[in-house]
Amino acid sequence: MKKFNLFLTLLLLCLTTHAGAQIFQEGFFLRNYRQAYRINPALTNEAGFIGIAEVNYNTRSNVGASAFIYPTENGPVTAFHPSIGNGQFLNQLKDINYQLGTINANLFAYGFRTNNLYHTLELNVRGLYAGSMPRSIFQFIKAGSSVPNIDLHGMGAAGQLYAEAAYGIGINLGDFVSLGARAKLLVGLLSVEANISRMKLYMGEHELAADFLVEGDLTSETGWRKRLPKGVGAAFDFGVAVYPVEGLTISASIVDLGGVFWNYASSAVSEGYVSFTGLPNMTYDQLNAKGLLNQLKTWCSDWWKELKPESSKRGMTFRMIPFQVNGGIKYVMPFYDRMNIGAVGQYTTYAGWPYWEARFGVGVNPLKWLDLTANIGRGSFGAVFGVAGSLCFGNFHIQAGLQNGFGGSIPYEGTPLQPNSKTITFGLTYDL
Amino acid sequence: MTIKRLVLYIPLISLLLSGCASHSEYDLTNGVDKEMTLFTDEVVIPFGGVGPVTVKDLLQSKIGDLVTTMLKEGSDGTFGIESEGDMYSIDAFEVAWRNVEKKDAPFVMEVGTKTSSVSGMGTILGMFGLSFVHQQLMFQAQNPFNEAIKINTVANATGGGLQASGFYNHSIPLKDFQLERSGNTTIALFEIPDTFTQAISNLSLENLAIDIPADPGTKVAVTSRPNIAFTYKYKADLALGTSLSIPFQVPDIKMSVELKQYRLHKCQIVFELENTIPLSVIIDSIKLLTPSGDSVVEADVDVSAGFTIAGGSPASPAVTPITLTIDAKDGTIPDLAGMRVNITLQATPEYGTVPLSSKQGVSVRNSYVRLNGGITLFGHEEI
Numbered sequence: 001m002k003k004f005n006l007f008l009t010l011l012l013l014c015l016t017t018h019a020g021a022q023i024f025q026e027g028f029f030l031r032n033y034r035q036a037y038r039i040n041p042a043l044t045n046e047a048g049f050i051g052i053a054e055v056n057y058n059t060r061s062n063v064g065a066s067a068f069i070y071p072t073e074n075g076p077v078t079a080f081h082p083s084i085g086n087g088q089f090l091n092q093l094k095d096i097n098y099q100l101g102t103i104n105a106n107l108f109a110y111g112f113r114t115n116n117l118y119h120t121l122e123l124n125v126r127g128l129y130a131g132s133m134p135r136s137i138f139q140f141i142k143a144g145s146s147v148p149n150i151d152l153h154g155m156g157a158a159g160q161l162y163a164e165a166a167y168g169i170g171i172n173l174g175d176f177v178s179l180g181a182r183a184k185l186l187v188g189l190l191s192v193e194a195n196i197s198r199m200k201l202y203m204g205e206h207e208l209a210a211d212f213l214v215e216g217d218l219t220s221e222t223g224w225r226k227r228l229p230k231g232v233g234a235a236f237d238f239g240v241a242v243y244p245v246e247g248l249t250i251s252a253s254i255v256d257l258g259g260v261f262w263n264y265a266s267s268a269v270s271e272g273y274v275s276f277t278g279l280p281n282m283t284y285d286q287l288n289a290k291g292l293l294n295q296l297k298t299w300c301s302d303w304w305k306e307l308k309p310e311s312s313k314r315g316m317t318f319r320m321i322p323f324q325v326n327g328g329i330k331y332v333m334p335f336y337d338r339m340n341i342g343a344v345g346q347y348t349t350y351a352g353w354p355y356w357e358a359r360f361g362v363g364v365n366p367l368k369w370l371d372l373t374a375n376i377g378r379g380s381f382g383a384v385f386g387v388a389g390s391l392c393f394g395n396f397h398i399q400a401g402l403q404n405g406f407g408g409s410i411p412y413e414g415t416p417l418q419p420n421s422k423t424i425t426f427g428l429t430y431d432l
Numbered sequence: 433m434t435i436k437r438l439v440l441y442i443p444l445i446s447l448l449l450s451g452c453a454s455h456s457e458y459d460l461t462n463g464v465d466k467e468m469t470l471f472t473d474e475v476v477i478p479f480g481g482v483g484p485v486t487v488k489d490l491l492q493s494k495i496g497d498l499v500t501t502m503l504k505e506g507s508d509g510t511f512g513i514e515s516e517g518d519m520y521s522i523d524a525f526e527v528a529w530r531n532v533e534k535k536d537a538p539f540v541m542e543v544g545t546k547t548s549s550v551s552g553m554g555t556i557l558g559m560f561g562l563s564f565v566h567q568q569l570m571f572q573a574q575n576p577f578n579e580a581i582k583i584n585t586v587a588n589a590t591g592g593g594l595q596a597s598g599f600y601n602h603s604i605p606l607k608d609f610q611l612e613r614s615g616n617t618t619i620a621l622f623e624i625p626d627t628f629t630q631a632i633s634n635l636s637l638e639n640l641a642i643d644i645p646a647d648p649g650t651k652v653a654v655t656s657r658p659n660i661a662f663t664y665k666y667k668a669d670l671a672l673g674t675s676l677s678i679p680f681q682v683p684d685i686k687m688s689v690e691l692k693q694y695r696l697h698k699c700q701i702v703f704e705l706e707n708t709i710p711l712s713v714i715i716d717s718i719k720l721l722t723p724s725g726d727s728v729v730e731a732d733v734d735v736s737a738g739f740t741i742a743g744g745s746p747a748s749p750a751v752t753p754i755t756l757t758i759d760a761k762d763g764t765i766p767d768l769a770g771m772r773v774n775i776t777l778q779a780t781p782e783y784g785t786v787p788l789s790s791k792q793g794v795s796v797r798n799s800y801v802r803l804n805g806g807i808t809l810f811g812h813e814e815i
Contacts, residue, residue, distance in 0.1 A: 069464065071457030080468035082808065144471030144806075205702065205800045208478050278480005278799065411459045 023255065024056055024425040025344045026388030026401040028328050029363030029373035033390060033399055034429045035109060037120050037168055039326055040239035040253035041180030044111075044118035044170035047431060051109025051122070054427030059101040060355060062381065064418035065410055067092035079142070086143045093135040096154045098353050100130035102322070112432070120168040120182070125189075128321065129159040130351060145203035156195035158351070160319065162260055163187045168237065180239045184258065188231020191262045191319065193217045198271075209275040216309065217264040217317070233260030235321060247332035249342075259320035268309035276303075322350035330363075338365040344375070355380045355421060368392065371399075381405055381419035388425070395431040469695070472806040479703075479799040486793035487511070487709060503670070509791040512566075512669040513553055519637050519662040520546040524576040527660065528649035536646055543640040550591075550666050554631025557670065563629035565787055567668040569622035571637065575611035576658040577651040582608050582643040587620035592630035600628045603638075614653035619662075629671065635664055670788040672710050672779055684721065684728075689768040696765040697805030701756040704797040705741050708749045710786040713741040714776040720758070721770040728769040734759040743780035746792060750780075 027033035028043075035051060036043040067089065068079045079089040108123045134154035168182030198213035219230035235258025242250040276299065330342035345358040359377030366372070371390035378384065388401030402425075407418030416422065488505070504512050520543055527541065554564060571587045588603040604620040611617045624632060642660060645651050652658045715737050722731040736757040744750030758765060 065458070069458055069460070071455075072465075075462060075465060076458060076460060077465040078468060080470060081465060082467065082469035082472070082806065086472060141470055143473045144475035144803075148476075203476055204478065205476055205802075206478050206480075206798050276478065276480075278478055278482075408455045408458075411456055412461060417455060417458060 023324060023326065023346070024388070024401055024423070024427075025326075025328075025346065025357075025359065025403065026361070026373050026375065026386050026425075027399070028251070028330060028344050029340060029342065029361045029375070030371045030388060030390050030399065031338075031340075031363065031365045032371045032392055032397050034111065034397060034431070035106075035427065037111070037118075037170060037180060037182070038237075038255070039328070040241060040251045041120075041168045041182045041237045041255075042170050042178045042239040042241040042253070043249075043251060044113070044172070044178065044180065046113070048110070048112035049432055050430045051106055051111075052428045052430060054104075054106040054109070054425065054429075056104040056106075056423065056425045056427075057101070058103075058421065058423040059099070060421040061097075061099040061416070062094050062353070062419045063092065063097040063099075064407065064420060065415045066407075066417040069410070079138075086139075089142055090135060090139055093138060096132050096134055096353070097138075098130065098132040098351070100350060100353065101128070103127045106427070109429070116172045118170040118180075120166070120170075122164070122166040122168075124164040124166070125161070126164055126321075127159070127161045128350075129157075131157040132351070132353075140201070148202055148204045150201040150203065152199035152201055153196055155199070156193070158193045158195075159191070160188070160260070160262075160321070161190040162231065162233075162321075163189060164235075170239075176243055178241045178243075180237070180241075180253075182237035182255075184235040184237075184256075186231075186233040186235060186258070186260050186321070187229045188219065188233065188260045188262050190230060191217070191219045191260070191264070193319075207275055207277050209273065211273045212271065212307075214270040214309070216268045217262075218266040219262055219264055220266045230265075231260040231262035233318075233321075234258050235323075239326075247334060247337075247340075249328070249330045251326070251328040251330075253326045254323060255326065256321050256323045258323075259318055261316045261318050263316055265313075267312045269312050270307055270309040272306040274303050274306045322348050324348040339363065343377075357384055357421070359384065359386060361386070373401075379405065379421060381421065382407065384421070397429045397431070399425070399427050399429075401425040466810040467808065468810055469806040469808045471803060474802055474804045475807075477801045477803075479801060481799060482796040484706075484708075484793040484795040486790055487788060488790035488793075504667075505790050506669070509789040510669050511788045511790060512667055513557070513564075513631075514665075514667040515550055515553070516663060516665040517548055517550075519548050519571070519635065519664055520640065521659050521661040521663075524652045524658040524660060525649060527644055528647075528652075538646045539644050541642045541644050543637075543642060545636055545638045546640060546662065547634065547636040548664065549634055550632055550664075554668065555633060558631055562788070563671040564631050564668040565626045565629065565671045567622075567624035567628070567632060568666070569624065569632055569635070570618055570665045571620040571635075572616050572663050572665065573611050573619045574616050574659060574661040574663075575614060576653055576660055577645055577648065578614050578653040579645055579651055580610050580613050581645060582610050583619070583641065584608060585619075585640040586636075586638040587622075588636040588638055589622045589624075589632050590634045591624075591632040592628065598628070600624060600630070600632065624668075631668060632666060637662055672786055672788055685771040685773065687768060687770055691765050692767045693808070694765075695806070695808035696803060697760050698803070699758040699765065700802040700804075701758075701799070702802065703754055703799030705752045705754055706749045706795040706797055707741055707744045707752065708746045708792045709788075709794065710743045710745050710780050710792075712743040712778040712780050714778060715739055715741070716774040716776060717772075718756075718774075719772040720765075720768055721772055722766040723769045730772065731766050731768070732761070732763065733765055734761060741794075743778075745786055746789065751797070 023039050025039065027036050028039055034045055034049040035054065069076050070079065070084050072083060077083065105125045106122060107125060111118065111120045132154055134152060136150055136152055137155065140150050164184050164186055166182050166184040168180065170178055170180035172178045194216040196214050198211065200211040202209040235256050237253060237255040239253030325347045328342060328344040330340050332340045340363045343358065343360050347356045357377060357379035359375040361373055361375030363373040369392040373388050375386045383406045384403065385406065386401065386403040388399065390397055390399040403423040405416065405418060405420040407416060407420065409416050504514050506512060569589050573583065575581055584607050586603050586605045590601045592599050602622060606619055609619055718735040718737045720731040720733050720735060721728040739754060742750035742752045
């Protein structure tokens with residue numbers, strides 16, 4: 001493949017490099033999954049276990065690659081190719097087009113039972129990153145400035161990396177109901193945010209103007225402070241599970257309710273109004289390339305004085321982490337107790353971008369060492385499906401799963417063609 | 433089929449569906465056509481204003497030193513011409529030597545008629561349709577003797593004859609006019625009325641007679657130039673006449689702009705031209721030139737023309753809104769090598785004969801460029 005140009009690279013980067021909180025829902029249907037307490041802290045195990053590693057990676061985007069790449073008889077072209085109509089491209093975009101994602105790396109997990117209490121301990125490293133671009137930017141680039149007022153707000157990028165130490169407890173209140181809760185201490189490692197909170201562009205016949213507010217925050221420190229945590233916070237999970245009849249489980253939970261107080265040592269704000277009404281001071285002598293360049297330099301210098309970010313001390317700022325509400329119902333077949341059917345649903349939101357899913361699933365444990373599940377449903381972006389499996393080797397359990405949306409992807413590259421949420425999970429546990 | 437098998441197949445089928453959902457038409461391994469057309473509806477780029485571009489700027493750029501050497505700029509910025517020259521001159525000692533026999537008695541030296549022509553510049557500028565106002569012609573005489581002397585002559589100035597302002601012929605009889613001792617004396621001053629707008633061309637001192645004192649050799653004042661001299665000084669302000677009308681083709685404006693690659697279809701350049709020069713400019717035609725081998729040819733592109741830039745004055749500038757449309761019709765605007773412009777310069781009679789000032793000029797205001805149909809980048813390139 002020939003070298004990518006910067007513009008297209010950025011577009012594809014938008015599609016591929018962001019991720020969101022999404023739990024391994026398939027675990028609800030797997031009999032041998034030991035970390036269902038992550039879905040609902042009230043869902044406990046009979047015996048103890050050690051979690052050696054689990055990685056959960058989720059990407060979510062409300063715009064697919066098919067909005068930017070179009071197949072033609074002569075091969076694929078970009079959305080900015082002259083053969084692609086404005087409506088054909090722009091109608092596929094949302095007002096705010098976002099990409100976000102999370103990666104949760106479980107370094108250690110330990111669960112054990114004491115009477116009717118089930119305790120869990122975890123140490124995780126979690127990361128979140130997000131980016132957004134408003135449709136108006138693409139509209140301006142594609143169609144131009146036939147409308148003089150262009151609102152470009154909504155462009156931004158954020159990233160957070162933090163460590164999490166969690167303690168959870170689940171309690172069975174008889175055979176009918178169990179409750180659970182987890183408390184998480186969050187230690188901030190890095191946070192960076194850049195947002196265009198206000199960017200109104202006016203492209204009139206006699207004036208080019210921008211009214212803007214751009215903010216950037218970074219938890220960077222120097223000297224010995226570099227070794228200190230950049231933030232501290234807490235989050236909580238709460239859950240309840242009800243067993244009204246033999247084989248039926250009804251689960252409800254809210255997880256990751258909390259956030260981090262970040263210490264933004266480096267913050268900058270750029271706010272102002274800049275206007276270009278031409279080069280009124282240009283004289284006849286300057287009507288040449290050098291003169292024009294000098295005038296533009298002067299103009300750019302004036303602009304930069306307005307645009308130049310001014311450092312500010314934002315200090316401690318609370319940022320929520322994406323919380324998630326989960327619900328599920330599962331029924332173990334009375335005629336075949338190695339099979340269960342049910343449904344799960346989730347709702348999560350981050351930065352004002354909500355996402356929901358509802359899935360019908362089936363789980364089967366046909367062999368002692370094999371546990372499989374599949375589901376199909378609908379989410380914010382359309383039809384979704386999920387598959388997962390667990391293999392047992394003695395006391396070891398390896399589980400892997402995939403949640404994805406229909407709509408296909410770019411061959412050999414994997415970028416979803418449609419708005420999509422995709423989660424990949426891989427984990428290993430050991431039964432005590 | 434047993435339930436066991438059925439439930440086993442469900443995840444496998446799902447995995448297969450997932451794997452097959454890849455679309456070969458989106459295969460990027462052979463590259464992506466990089467061509468992009470941006471701003472397909474239109475884009476407007478404000479450019480603001482330029483200027484003013486003054487008459488002085490224009491003259492200096494076109495005729496260079498002429499401005500500083502031949503055209504004189506007054507303190508108020510008014511352009512004018514000045515010239516001076518000798519009508520007649522003779523050394524006082526030569527007079528004494530020539531008339532040695534009569535040196536003991538005064539005598540009259542009959543010089544006859546002396547003529548001269550004012551610098552031809554006025555005539556040349558007049559041919560371009562320029563007029564002259566505030567014209568002043570001055571005859572001066574130098575008396576080298578240390579006593580007053582008399583002269584008799586008729587100072588005469590003529591000019592014109594070809595244009596509407598007619599023929600100027602005026603004389604000032606100078607009978608027994610006395611020159612003060614040893615110095616310059618203005619012997620005749622012609623304040624030519626502004627109704628006559630052509631340059632004065634011919635001068636004469638008719639039947640010049642000078643009273644020479646007795647023993648002139650001893651009367652010569654101590655001076656480095658003991659001449660009996662008659663000179664003239666002429667000055668006039670330039671003005672734009674009321675009957676000016678000059679069609680001409682501006683020399684091809686050369687430029688090299690490689691526009692073809694951007695596949696532009698239509699471009700509008702919109703601006704207001706503020707003019708304080710009392711001169712209308714009719715843009716008869718504008719042709720874009722495109723390279724063709726080693727030469728240039730007119731491009732197959734429509735450029736709007738046929739508009740008039742109104743003339744104005746410093747007191748009441750004329751503002752003309754202008755929209756210049758470059759339309760490539762069904763094609764695209766090619767690479768440009770230059771521009772060919774035919775214009776007609778025409779006086780604006782409503783302002784009368786207005787002096788030409790270096791401070792007059794034109795300014796571009798509120799200009800912007802509107803592009804329709806998009807700008808194409810990276811044509812026929814692949815990523």
